[in-house]
Amino acid sequence: MAKKEKEPAKEKPAQETGTVTVEQPIEEPSRPLITGMEGLPKNIVDELFVVIDENKLSDSDSKKFIKHVGKKYYAMVVEPGEAVGIIAAQSLGEPGTQLTLRTKHFAGAAEVSVGSGIQRMEEIVDGRSKARYPTMTIYLGEEIRKNRDESDKFSKSLIDVRIGDVVKISENLTENRVVFQPDEEALSERGIDKKELFEKIEKQLKAKGTSKKNGLEFAFGKEPLLKVRRSVLKTLATRSQGVRGIDKTILVQENGEFVVKTSGTNLKAILKMLEIDPVRTTTNDVKEISKVLGIEAGRQAIVNELYKNLKDNGIAVDIRHIMVLADLMTFDGEIRGIVRTGITKMKESPFARAAFEETTKHLLDAAFKGEKDFLTGVVENIIVGQPIKVGTGRVELMMKPIDKKKVK
Numbered sequence: 001m002a003k004k005e006k007e008p009a010k011e012k013p014a015q016e017t018g019t020v021t022v023e024q025p026i027e028e029p030s031r032p033l034i035t036g037m038e039g040l041p042k043n044i045v046d047e048l049f050v051v052i053d054e055n056k057l058s059d060s061d062s063k064k065f066i067k068h069v070g071k072k073y074y075a076m077v078v079e080p081g082e083a084v085g086i087i088a089a090q091s092l093g094e095p096g097t098q099l100t101l102r103t104k105h106f107a108g109a110a111e112v113s114v115g116s117g118i119q120r121m122e123e124i125v126d127g128r129s130k131a132r133y134p135t136m137t138i139y140l141g142e143e144i145r146k147n148r149d150e151s152d153k154f155s156k157s158l159i160d161v162r163i164g165d166v167v168k169i170s171e172n173l174t175e176n177r178v179v180f181q182p183d184e185e186a187l188s189e190r191g192i193d194k195k196e197l198f199e200k201i202e203k204q205l206k207a208k209g210t211s212k213k214n215g216l217e218f219a220f221g222k223e224p225l226l227k228v229r230r231s232v233l234k235t236l237a238t239r240s241q242g243v244r245g246i247d248k249t250i251l252v253q254e255n256g257e258f259v260v261k262t263s264g265t266n267l268k269a270i271l272k273m274l275e276i277d278p279v280r281t282t283t284n285d286v287k288e289i290s291k292v293l294g295i296e297a298g299r300q301a302i303v304n305e306l307y308k309n310l311k312d313n314g315i316a317v318d319i320r321h322i323m324v325l326a327d328l329m330t331f332d333g334e335i336r337g338i339v340r341t342g343i344t345k346m347k348e349s350p351f352a353r354a355a356f357e358e359t360t361k362h363l364l365d366a367a368f369k370g371e372k373d374f375l376t377g378v379v380e381n382i383i384v385g386q387p388i389k390v391g392t393g394r395v396e397l398m399m400k401p402i403d404k405k406k407v408k
Contacts, residue, residue, distance in 0.1 A: 034059075036066035040073060081394035083378070085328075088321040092306075095315040096121060120309050124286060124302060127329060127337025131265075131285045134245075138260040138270060139277040148251075151258035154275050155249045156191050157241060158262065163201060164236030166192060167215070171232075176223065178232055181215035192241060204235040243269045267292045290335050298335055302326040349373050351380035 034052075037045050048069060052062050078084060099118040123132060138158075144150040166186040170179045180201055182194055198216050202209055209216040220228045248263040265283040270276060271292070283289060284305060290298025303319065303326045310317050328343065329335055336342040344356040350366030350373050366373075375381050378388045387393040 034062055034066055036063055036070055040070060044069070044073065081389075081391045083390045084324055088324040091317055091321040092325065095310060095317055098315060099310075099313055116309060116312055121306065124305055124309075125325070125329075125338050127287070127335050127339070127342055129287060134263075134265040134283065134285050134288075136246075136260075136262040136265045136267070136270065136283045137281065138262065139280040140258060140260065141275050141277055144275060145257040145277075148258060151260070152251050153191060155251045155260045156189075158243050158246045158249050158260065158270075159190065160242040160244055160246050160264070161190050161192065161240045162236065163197070163204075163238050163240050166190065166197065166240060167201075167236070169232060169236070173225065176220045176225070176228065177217060178220070178228065179212065179215045179217045180209070190241070197240060200238065200240060201235055204238050205231055245269075287335055290330075295330050295333050295335075299326045299330040302329060302335070347377075349375075349377050349380045351375075351383050352377055355379045355383065 031049065033045065034048075037048065040048075048066060051057075052065070057065060096118065099121060119132065139145070140151055140154065144154060163180075166183050168181045168183065170181060171177070172179075180198075182197060186192075187194060187197070198209065198211075201216060205218060207218055207220075209218045211217075243266050245264045245266040246262050250261050252259050252261055265285050265288060267281075267283045267285070267288050270281060271278050282301075286298055286301040286305060289301040303322050306322045306325070307317070307319055325338075329337070332346070336346065338344075340357045344353055347353050350362060350371050354362040354366075373380055375384060375386060378390060381388045
């Protein structure tokens, strides 16, 4: 008896998304479905099984629970043609009127300010290149995170200290001599070794100094005074220790471990350090995150920062509205603000550009360049009074004419 040939695998069903056909992968459930799970996404089904197993629900209770979750899920699904962008704008714009101009402060050995309220929301949405109050939350490695002394030592070592911050200079212009006088209290506070400091000064000046009771003296002989002054000023501006951009640090205790909060940010330099936990360490500068970790990380940072800012001000907004905004700001691979030089400038429609700001300028530029508007978007169709492809306007009805002769 001839062996039956294996039937060719059936093609996966395709899902229509606008004008593009996308192959929808079929994921087999990890275990047989319970009644009511049909139609729910795999990740929700998996979570349901976890809850059922953890709480040891009976069959009847499981079905009731699944029915309740299913009802909630289908109530939250967006209807086809829903104007999600407008709803997101309304949902974020209205709470924005309730935001305050408050600035939070972390008090400690130093004070670290963190932007909050309407100012913080503006700088994120506008896609500004620098945060007004840049700050980092640095989680420490397992070796030092629970040791206060080691954590404090590491925290102090991060502060960007220039030689001019810990020394004073006295000049003898007649003999062309300069004395660098260290501030003992400042050195002790920042944990800087005096010997290492003097070595850096000598290296920067490219000269050997003479140790005196009050500091380190340099004799410049017959060198021009202007050249000496430039060399001294350059030396004072040289970094003695720390990370560029980190102005202040404080040590706080969270959930049984020590965490460093900073004023100033330098994510790239901090992530290279062995003493930190690179997985959790972060900054509030979304553009820096995007440059260091990529656009997906930048997009998630926008979502996290906006959601946190609203939550801190006691405002509850569905995170999906924020995700729509973050997607819009990052869809072309870099963070663009909702300003005339950002997202609006990228629009192809002259009417859409004119609707935001500088109406006359955009219309004159479009006319001068001979641009055409094919009225494919929402704004331009509203301007000319045409139906928009949103909601019921998205539906296209085709009707086959009836042959009157066949109708009795």
